[in-house]
Every structure is written in C-alpha cells, then in structure tokens.
Amino acid sequence: MARRKRRLLAATCLAIAGIMGSGAGRAASISNDVVKIGVMNDQYGPGAEVTGPGSVYAARLAIEDFGPTVHGAKIELVVGDHQTKADLGSAVARKWYDSDGVDMIADIGSSAVSLAVQSLARERGKVVMHVGSATDRIFGQDCSPTGFMWLYDTYAIAQALAKGNVAVGGKTWFILAVDYAFGHSMEAQLKKIVADTGGQVVGSVRHPLNASDFSSFVLQAQASKANIIALANAGPDTVNAIKQAAEFDVHGRGQNLAATTFYLPNVHSLGLQTAQGLRIVTGFYWDRNDDTRAFDKRFRKLSGGVPADHVHAGVYSAVLAYLRAVQAAGTDDGAKVAETIKSLPVNDMFAEGAKVRKDGRLMNDLFLAEVKKPADSKGPWDYYDIKTRLKASDIIRPLDQGGCKL
Structure with missing residues (x-):
C-alpha cells in the first residue's frame, strides 16, 4: 500500500511539473527569446493616410493588450516602409526574415508588394498577415500555408x-x-x-x-x-x-x-x-458600438486625434491573433503558428466570433x-x-x- 501511494505521489508530482513546466518548455522554443513583429506599408507616401503610421499604432495597442511577453520572451515591433515598390518590399522582408529575426509581417497595404512578400514568406516558412492589400490571389492561386488575408479583397x-x-x-x-x-x-x-x-x-x-x-x-x-x-x-x-x-x-x-x-x-x-x-x-467603423469606441479612444491618443480606419483595426486584430497563436503553440515556428491561427477562433472588436479558413482567409463580416x-x-x-x-x-x-x- 505504501509503495502504491509513493508511486501515485510521484506520478502526480510529475504531472504537475509537466503542467507547470509546459510554459517554460515552450518559451525555450521561442527563437532568440524574442517574438519580433514587423509592420510594413507605405509610411510617408499616398498610402500613408489609410495604412502608414496608424497601422503601427494599432500593432502597439495589440501588443499592449496581449502583454509585453509571451512565454517569457519579449515582444518587439519593427517598422518598414516599402514606398509601394515590390522590389523594395521584398528587400525589407528578406532582411527581416533572414538577418533581423522577424517572425511575422503585418499589413503591407499594396497588392503587388503583398504578392512579392508572400512568395518570400512561403520559402522561409514565415507568417505574413495581409490587411490593407486587396488582391484575392493571396488566398487563391498564390496562397501559402503561412499567409493570411485579414480584411477584405476584390x-x-x-x-x-x-x-x-x-x-x-x-x-x-x-x-x-x-x-x-x-x-x-x-x-x-x-x-x-x-x-x-x-x-x-x-x-x-x-x-x-x-x-x-x-x-x-x-x-x-x-x-x-x-x-x-x-x-x-x-x-x-x-x-x-x-x-x-x-x-x-x-x-x-x-x-x-x-x-x-x-x-x-x-x-x-x-x-x-x-x-x-x-x-x-x-470592415470597421469607430462609432459602431462600445467596443469600437473604446479601441478608437486609445488609438486617437497615439494618432493625434485621427480615428482608426478599418485597415488599422484589422492590423490590431491580426497582431493579437498571431500572439495568441504563439502562446497556444508554444513556439514562434512559422508553420506551427500558422496552423494554430487557423485552429483558434478570432473574437475581438474587429472580427466577432470569426474563424480562419484553411486558405488563410479570415471569415469576417463587412x-x-x-x-x-x-x-x-x-x-x-x-x-x-x-x-x-x-x-x-x-x-x-x-x-x-x-x-x-x-
């Protein structure tokens, strides 16, 4: 009887240790102990008003709502300006993925740049979440296991x-x-x-x-x-x-x-x-309900009084969904995180009770x-x-x- 009790106690302790240690184990699989998110779009040109700095503010709010770390690894945000040029966008993405340790790119806001970055992200096994771009090729003929369309398309x-x-x-x-x-x-x-x-x-x-x-x-x-x-x-x-x-x-x-x-x-x-x-x-209007107004109030503090538009709200939702998937998957490995994004519900002020399909398309209402x-x-x-x-x-x-x- 005593021996059986000791075995049960040992098994219970191991189970508890496994549960308590699961977060630490997953944290160890976060590359370089940092989850790095890149917001890429037109920061100063004609597209800046509807994507630009506003998408950066939205990403900051998503990180703030999630928390400064995931499994003990800090979350960093970097910003890139593609100037609506596909070759420049590809160059920025290549440097981010290959040298700077960026795990995910969000927004983009140009269909040509999105398709170029999607191709690179597919090769590297990295996540890219398109928000301001509208070509339906992203989740069609040019779809990728790690590519997502988060707002609307043609x-x-x-x-x-x-x-x-x-x-x-x-x-x-x-x-x-x-x-x-x-x-x-x-x-x-x-x-x-x-x-x-x-x-x-x-x-x-x-x-x-x-x-x-x-x-x-x-x-x-x-x-x-x-x-x-x-x-x-x-x-x-x-x-x-x-x-x-x-x-x-x-x-x-x-x-x-x-x-x-x-x-x-x-x-x-x-x-x-x-x-x-x-x-x-x-896909979003700041004055639609209490949740959208609450988000917009915080956004305006960063933007100098200009309200969030639907691209900005979409970036917030995409970044938050990505971080939740990293948390659930216990890794920043692109393929595993992408699969987890598709398995989790998306429920926030932008997309209420939505799901992500196998082709990476968020099923959000307009x-x-x-x-x-x-x-x-x-x-x-x-x-x-x-x-x-x-x-x-x-x-x-x-x-x-x-x-x-x-």
Whole structure:
C-alpha cells in the first residue's frame, strides 16, 4: 500500500511539473527569446493616410493588450516602409526574415508588394498577415500555408457592395469603370452579382485612367435614373468623379454613388457636403458600438486625434491573433503558428466570433456604410451611417473556387 501511494505521489508530482513546466518548455522554443513583429506599408507616401503610421499604432495597442511577453520572451515591433515598390518590399522582408529575426509581417497595404512578400514568406516558412492589400490571389492561386488575408479583397468588395445596396433598395445600377484591368474586372463582377441578387444594370461607361473631366460620364449616369452609380475605379479617379457628381447634385436628385475603394480619411478630405450619400464597404467603423469606441479612444491618443480606419483595426486584430497563436503553440515556428491561427477562433472588436479558413482567409463580416449629410453629423469624424451588415459566408469567395492548392 505504501509503495502504491509513493508511486501515485510521484506520478502526480510529475504531472504537475509537466503542467507547470509546459510554459517554460515552450518559451525555450521561442527563437532568440524574442517574438519580433514587423509592420510594413507605405509610411510617408499616398498610402500613408489609410495604412502608414496608424497601422503601427494599432500593432502597439495589440501588443499592449496581449502583454509585453509571451512565454517569457519579449515582444518587439519593427517598422518598414516599402514606398509601394515590390522590389523594395521584398528587400525589407528578406532582411527581416533572414538577418533581423522577424517572425511575422503585418499589413503591407499594396497588392503587388503583398504578392512579392508572400512568395518570400512561403520559402522561409514565415507568417505574413495581409490587411490593407486587396488582391484575392493571396488566398487563391498564390496562397501559402503561412499567409493570411485579414480584411477584405476584390471579390468580397464587389459582393458586399452589390448585395448590400440591393438589400437596402438599390435595384437599378449604372457603372462608371476605369478603362484597364481593375475596372474591367470590377465592372464584370458587379454586373453579375447585381443580376444574381435581383437588381438590374441599366448602363455602363468606361473612362480613361487619371481622367480630369468626368462631366459627360456623370451626365450619362444621371440620365439613366439608376438608383446606384457604381464607381469601379480608385484613387484620384474616384475623388474626381465624386466631386463632379456633387456639382451636378446627383445625390440631391435621388441617386447614390457607390465606391469600390474608399476610406474614412478620404471622406474627411472631401467634406460631407461633397461626399454625402456615398456608399462604401468597410470592415470597421469607430462609432459602431462600445467596443469600437473604446479601441478608437486609445488609438486617437497615439494618432493625434485621427480615428482608426478599418485597415488599422484589422492590423490590431491580426497582431493579437498571431500572439495568441504563439502562446497556444508554444513556439514562434512559422508553420506551427500558422496552423494554430487557423485552429483558434478570432473574437475581438474587429472580427466577432470569426474563424480562419484553411486558405488563410479570415471569415469576417463587412458593412455597407453611407456618408451622412452635414446636418446629420454630430461632430468631427461622425461620417458614416451603417446601412447593413454583410455576413462573411455570403460575400467571401467559397473555398473551392479560389484555386488554392492547400
């Protein structure tokens, strides 16, 4: 009996030691006793307003919420500027992965740079979490076991914009598309989705890239009497089209513009008088609920009063998900952490009760927002009225249709 008790006691002690020592054992597998996260994007150029330093602030908040260490290893944050150049982004990523001990790269914010970094990360077995980039190739034909798409993509934008607007009464459409591959693709997708959801495209027109005069195109759209005038373009073309649509009082005459790529800072620059009635797809709005407002309050202390946009919120969520996966996996080995990210739920103020698919796509909902009239805004940055929520399963490309070999 005494011998049996001694054996039981020894076994119990070993079990307790195993439980208590499991964290220490995992900490030993953290390379160089540090988990190093790199935020890469356009820090000073045209993309800086919607990604840039704001993504760095968001990553800092995620690390602050997780804690300064993981399994006893400290967490470090480094920042890189790719200047929207794929070769420069690759060079930064190569140095980070090969020489500087960076374990994960977040954001990027340029599709061309994202694809280049994804290729390198696949070779190195390193994690990359794309947030501000939108090419659906990241989780399609160019997918990687260690690559993740965390916010939106071209397929989801088209699905959400079309389905969301039709759901709130935008049955008839006129499409104003830029005359190159992006515009052609978005135009074709919108036409199909609008028709599939019970709407009707009553007309379309293409404009040259970097057009300065949209008056004839806007007049055609206005004459169509379509409920929705979709802008299948980006950057200065979108801004110029919105400005000239305001001059023709498109919204005042009962039509809404819908932009495929637009951000809260763009609304701020244009002003509500010009941008009112514009409908956009977003993954986050700072004033949506108590949790988003609490995050934004902390963010503004770092940003000098500028609110977080959806790329910034997405970076926060991605960095937090990565750190939680390192904690659960007990290692910073890229392949093991990536598998753990896919096995854990994502539940934060950006993505509520979401999951990550095998192809690395976060199944997060998107929102259709409409820019408020000046009289409806309660103050600075109170710009959006959320019209409807689009479920991830309804707008994100099905797993078997993307061409991902995973």
